[in-house]
Amino acid sequence: MGDRTAFRTCPLCEALCGLELTLDGEGTVTRVRGDRNDPFSKGFICPKGATLGALDGDPDRLTGALARDGAGFAETSWDEAFATVRERLADVIARHGKDSVAVYLGNPTAHSVAGPLYISAIVKALGTRNVYSASTADQMPKHVSCGAVFGDPFAIPVPDLDRTDHLLMLGANPLESNGSLASAPDFPGRLKAIQARGGKVTVIDPRRTRTAELADEHLFIRPGADAYLLMALVHVLFAENLTSDRLFDRVNGLDELRALVAGHTPERAAGMTGIPADTIRRTARELAAAERAAVYGRIGTCTQAFGTLNSWLVDVLNVLTGNLDRPGGAMFPLRAHVPTYRKGRPYTTGRWRSRVRNLPEVSGELPVATLADEIATPGEGQIKALITIGGNPVLSAPNGARLDELFGGLEFMVSVDPYLNETTRHAHVILPPPRPVQTPHFDFALLGLAVRDYVRYSPPLVPLPDGRPSEAELLGRLAVIASGMDAGTDALDEMIIMSTLAKATEPAESPVHGRDAAELRKMLDGETTTEQRLDMMLRLGPYGDGFGADPDGLTLTRLRTEHPHGLDLGALKPRLDDVLCTASGRIELCPPAFAADVDRLLAAMAEPVPGMVLIGRRQLRSNNSWLHNLPVLVTGSNRCTLQLNPEDAARLGIADGDTVRVTSRAGEIEAIAEPTDTVMAGVVSLPHGWGHDRPGTRTGVARAHAGVNANAVTDEQEIDPLSGNAVFNGVPVTVAPAAAAAV
Numbered sequence: 001m002g003d004r005t006a007f008r009t010c011p012l013c014e015a016l017c018g019l020e021l022t023l024d025g026e027g028t029v030t031r032v033r034g035d036r037n038d039p040f041s042k043g044f045i046c047p048k049g050a051t052l053g054a055l056d057g058d059p060d061r062l063t064g065a066l067a068r069d070g071a072g073f074a075e076t077s078w079d080e081a082f083a084t085v086r087e088r089l090a091d092v093i094a095r096h097g098k099d100s101v102a103v104y105l106g107n108p109t110a111h112s113v114a115g116p117l118y119i120s121a122i123v124k125a126l127g128t129r130n131v132y133s134a135s136t137a138d139q140m141p142k143h144v145s146c147g148a149v150f151g152d153p154f155a156i157p158v159p160d161l162d163r164t165d166h167l168l169m170l171g172a173n174p175l176e177s178n179g180s181l182a183s184a185p186d187f188p189g190r191l192k193a194i195q196a197r198g199g200k201v202t203v204i205d206p207r208r209t210r211t212a213e214l215a216d217e218h219l220f221i222r223p224g225a226d227a228y229l230l231m232a233l234v235h236v237l238f239a240e241n242l243t244s245d246r247l248f249d250r251v252n253g254l255d256e257l258r259a260l261v262a263g264h265t266p267e268r269a270a271g272m273t274g275i276p277a278d279t280i281r282r283t284a285r286e287l288a289a290a291e292r293a294a295v296y297g298r299i300g301t302c303t304q305a306f307g308t309l310n311s312w313l314v315d316v317l318n319v320l321t322g323n324l325d326r327p328g329g330a331m332f333p334l335r336a337h338v339p340t341y342r343k344g345r346p347y348t349t350g351r352w353r354s355r356v357r358n359l360p361e362v363s364g365e366l367p368v369a370t371l372a373d374e375i376a377t378p379g380e381g382q383i384k385a386l387i388t389i390g391g392n393p394v395l396s397a398p399n400g401a402r403l404d405e406l407f408g409g410l411e412f413m414v415s416v417d418p419y420l421n422e423t424t425r426h427a428h429v430i431l432p433p434p435r436p437v438q439t440p441h442f443d444f445a446l447l448g449l450a451v452r453d454y455v456r457y458s459p460p461l462v463p464l465p466d467g468r469p470s471e472a473e474l475l476g477r478l479a480v481i482a483s484g485m486d487a488g489t490d491a492l493d494e495m496i497i498m499s500t501l502a503k504a505t506e507p508a509e510s511p512v513h514g515r516d517a518a519e520l521r522k523m524l525d526g527e528t529t530t531e532q533r534l535d536m537m538l539r540l541g542p543y544g545d546g547f548g549a550d551p552d553g554l555t556l557t558r559l560r561t562e563h564p565h566g567l568d569l570g571a572l573k574p575r576l577d578d579v580l581c582t583a584s585g586r587i588e589l590c591p592p593a594f595a596a597d598v599d600r601l602l603a604a605m606a607e608p609v610p611g612m613v614l615i616g617r618r619q620l621r622s623n624n625s626w627l628h629n630l631p632v633l634v635t636g637s638n639r640c641t642l643q644l645n646p647e648d649a650a651r652l653g654i655a656d657g658d659t660v661r662v663t664s665r666a667g668e669i670e671a672i673a674e675p676t677d678t679v680m681a682g683v684v685s686l687p688h689g690w691g692h693d694r695p696g697t698r699t700g701v702a703r704a705h706a707g708v709n710a711n712a713v714t715d716e717q718e719i720d721p722l723s724g725n726a727v728f729n730g731v732p733v734t735v736a737p738a739a740a741a742a743v
Contacts, residue, residue, distance in 0.1 A: 007035050007564055008458035009441050010049040011111045013623055015178040016446055017041040017049055017185045018456070018566055021437070027462035029053030029437060039568035040454045041185030046178055047621045047633065052436060054630050060699050061418045062432035072696070073420065073430070078469055081429050086481045088412040088428065092385040099355075100384040102130035102374065106391020107138070107624055114433070116444035117533060118475035119389065121492060123364070125482035129352050130374060130383055131365040134624075137396055138299060140723040141307030142181060143363050147347030148591040149315055151581035153363055154448060157315060157330035158182040159294035160572050161190040161451045164328040165199040166290030168283070170226055170314070171300020171729075172203075175210040176618040180298050183443075183450040188214065190451070200290075202283065204229065204275075205300060206615055206729075207643075207685060208678040219283075220680040223615050224730030225273040226297070227306040227601055229280065230313035232269035235261040236284035237320050243288075244322025250576070251319065253590030260595050272605060274680070288321055292328025303616070304729045306601055308722035312594050319589060324576070331572040332579050335448045336455040336544070336554060337537040341509035346583040355381045359724055367724030368397045369716040375406045385412040387478070394422040395625045395691050395709055398726040399666045399716040404694070416474055419629070420698040422691070431478075433471040437461040442534060453573070455543075456566030457534070457559050459527075472530040493529035497521060497536060504540055511546025520547050525557050543569060597722055610732035612648070614662065616688045616710060625689035628702040640707025641674035643685040644735065649675040652735060659738040662686075664713040664731055670738050671708045684735055686710040688728070 018038025022031035034045035065081035109115030147153035174187035212218035266277035301310035323329030350360035356373040407426035415427040441458035476489025501517035526532040535556035545553030691709025692702035718727040
């Protein structure tokens with residue numbers, strides 16, 4: 001059997017790029033190129049996507065289940081592994097209760113078919129309140145702000161990059177991240193296109209990133225001070241009558257907001273941000289004057305003490321300038337697999353609280369910053385067992401070193417992960433998912449963040465070996481085990497399908513209103529029950545065939561056979577009425593909890609400014625801790641160095657290449673210094689996701705390029721209280737030459 005060409009969506013970041021793969025007769029990927037026929041990415045590919053073959057064939061990937069054997073691991077059969085999980089979880093729950101089992105979900109779960117379809121079933125079956133994820137280390141402030149303002153935490157407006165004339169970006173570096181909470185293949189090309197049509201791109205960031213270098217204007221800002229800048233921009237819009245009334249008849253809280261920002265002048269903000277007052281005024285005026293403008297804030301605005309205020313104020317600016325929900329502004333994508341006839345309930349938080357620090361639940365989970373507290377603190381509800389799925393919190397969570405110590409004392413831990421890494425080395429059972437080319441792909445989450453409406457399904461390209469469970473079967477079986485049932489994943493899927501279809505026949509607006517669910521079930525197509533669930537979702541979605549109601553509508557079969565490169569569904573469309581589900585039915589522009597948090601912002605102005613603060617940074621050929629076991633991605637610019645301003649380096653007696661010691665309340669690390677004027681004075685920067693020097697792992701390349709774990713010095717006690725998000729930017733640290741620090 002000779003070489004063949006196949007196509008699929010890249011699963012390695014949020015950009016949704018199409019790939020063209022060449023596979024040999026053994027199913028090995030021998031070449032990766034961009035899919036030039038993908039209507040969204042049009043052949044664009046980044047260095048990460050180009051290495052999908054190397055990732056797929058990484059010899060360190062686990063191929064079978066592992067069970068702890070004394071101090072190490074030994075291969076075991078899948079049936080034995082699942083039997084161990086069933087026995088040990090049941091034992092922990094019987095002795096300590098349901099909340100004694102915790103679940104941690106890593107970022108990769110959003111880049112799969114199985115994660116979105118089965119994880120909620122695992123959590124529901126367990127009945128535990130101890131659910132944690134990478135979301136509270138990344139993006140939860142945006143979910144909380146959108147939940148309060150629009151009623152739906154997943155109604156996240158994205159910049160309409162292809163039609164805007166003015167883009168104001170805060171804390172975002174899409175030239176290296178490829179975009180986040182805004183899925184856009186070839187983000188660099190889209191930014192250049194804004195400039196080519198006479199528009200302006202402004203970047204606000206403590207570093208002069210690659211994105212900032214491309215921008216028309218870059219403004220350095222003191223880490224953690226974004227909320228002061230955003231409040232001042234809102235102040236200028238009101239004070240100079242620069243607001244647009246386009247959405248004012250859909251808004252509550254306008255007068256309250258005006259009063260709230262009355263004293264937040266550019267002069268006040270200048271002292272906190274380091275941005276001159278006249279520059280703040282000019283920025284506000286340019287934003288208001290642009291015919292089509294969008295404000296976009298990303299991870300740098302979320303991972304700080306006022307992350308929710310930042311996320312809220314970004315959308316406040318889009319509303320006040322009249323740019324929310326209109327072409328060229330900030331718009332709501334329309335997912336092909338989500339029905340529009342069923343609206344969500346108004347969003348709320350704090351339905352339960354964490355046991356130790358009394359932190360509120362957000363979006364069904366607790367802050368990862370308190371996971372260590374819940375493991376370490378004795379008493380009823382103490383975490384005794386842990387399930388991790390696609391996550392490495394030892395490297396990605398604040399004060400990960402503390403988690404590293406605590407995981408070893410758990411009574412039981414099971415990990416779904418392709419690697420024996422810094423976190424999974426503590427597991428008693430590891431259940432690795434199959435290779436990427438053996439796995440289907442559909443971006444359930446990311447298609448709701450795309451800057452153009454689009455859909456694509458990638459079927460598996462290589463069959464699974466006999467007896468090898470798919471990723472869906474792995475997670476489905478965990479859900480069945482957690483429920484105490486004695487059944488397979490197909491039975492779980494069947495229950496979900498029939499329940500969903502029955503509910504779909506009830507609303508008058510549904511395309512299948514009044515029809516028989518059993519008859520609809522017979523119409524579903526797909527080689528597995530997982531595919532049949534996706535077919536059901538597409539048929540019920542806004543572009544779907546409605547189970548025959550629209551003969552030209554979308555089905556999974558049509559998507560696979562007629563659109564193997566993906567289907568362009570058009571530019572983003574105004575759809576505020578579809579997404580708005582607050583209790584009032586209006587945009588809540590000044591939620592009381594957010595207004596109250598402004599008092600904390602004001603109080604922080606009186607606190608002493610730290611002499612040195614730490615921020616993270618993105619790297620083009622990296623994605624958190626995922627990709628450090630590929631030789632081509634751990635060299636060159638992917639250096640795990642401590643960047644600092646040359647003025648600070650000279651003051652501290654630090655030269656390029658010196659070993660320096662970085663100390664915080666949480667801990668200390670040593671790193672190699674890299675003086676650079678791309679970092680503002682008073683700021684040091686370490687990339688996220690490194691620190692592969694733990695014993696007992698099986699990631700040889702990563703160990704040989706270990707780097708240092710920035711989260712050994714981030715502080716789990718510091719969070720944004722409205723969202724529970726960890727603070728990774730603006731962490732107070734001291735920096736000194738390692739030799740001097742040791743004296």
